[in-house]
Amino acid sequence: MAKTYEPIATTTLGSASATVTFSSISSSYTDLILVGNIVGQSATGGLQMRLNSDSSSNYSYTFLNGDGSSASSSRASSQTEASISFSNSTTVPSSFITQIMNYSNTTTFKTLLSRSSSNGNTLAYVNLWRKTPEAVNRIDIITSGGYTINTGSTFTLYGIKAA
């Protein structure tokens, strides 16, 4: 059997940053998995993602959230970025795992699954990227609401190749 699940690249922030980018992503895998462990410089705001530098209104998402006392679900359509996590602490790290399924095919829109958690909630996201189907070769992790990713936050991109 073919061994797979390869680490492609890792970033550990040496200084606070509003963005993290993985570019020139090979199309030789089937799925991409992005794992992040982050501390923010503010207790509000969120973490988003753009694919192939597309900032048009081609993204939409549905999420499921549990905050320790209640569960909720919401969605947003025609967004300019995918949503993968939000933060509510400047001290407690939050984490996320985002799966970009069949990222390199040129037939289907791309659907992403994310699980994220922090000291205040646990989340599951499904995101859709509706740009004319193309292989994903760049991921930009961006922030909103004045949120900045703090020093020491880590991001690792993995690739899985199906036989």
Add this chain to the structure above:
Amino acid sequence: MLNNIAALVGAPTAAIGDYESISTTTLSTATASITFSGIPSTYKHLQVRGIVRPTSNNADMRLTLNSDTGSNYARHRLIGNGSTVDATGTASTAFIGFFDANGLQTGTASVFGVAIIDILDYANTSKYKTVRILSGNDNNGSGQVGLSSGLWQSTAATTTLTLVMSAGNLDTYSSFALYGIK
């Protein structure tokens, strides 16, 4: 912070773990089911990853193990549909259901749902098998995301996995890959 991966991995990466690709099926025509059979018992866990588009809007996706269609399964689901959260459970049922078409077929043709299925300790002959699933689809105004768990009340080693829609077919280009984790 910019990572140029071509620069970072000019040489092939070598740190590959014990995660192996076993088999993949990508549909060239709409098909009722996808089956992985003859699964070796040499791994600790299995993972199935895939994209799916149903041909029927009123269908859910179902998993059975070892072609067992008896009432030997139980399942629980937690689903968010963009406005409400629903938790359901069913005992003594004939499958593990985990993905609702949810109008996907009437949406844009290029939209596919996705699912990641973990079958834990699948080859153990002393325990029942537990399955967990993360799945979802979004169609820019509709969709759902769900967490599911399933139980198969059998101590047999899992050698066959079958994915089937409750109605209609899995549409062309639906694709599922089976992986083994050591």
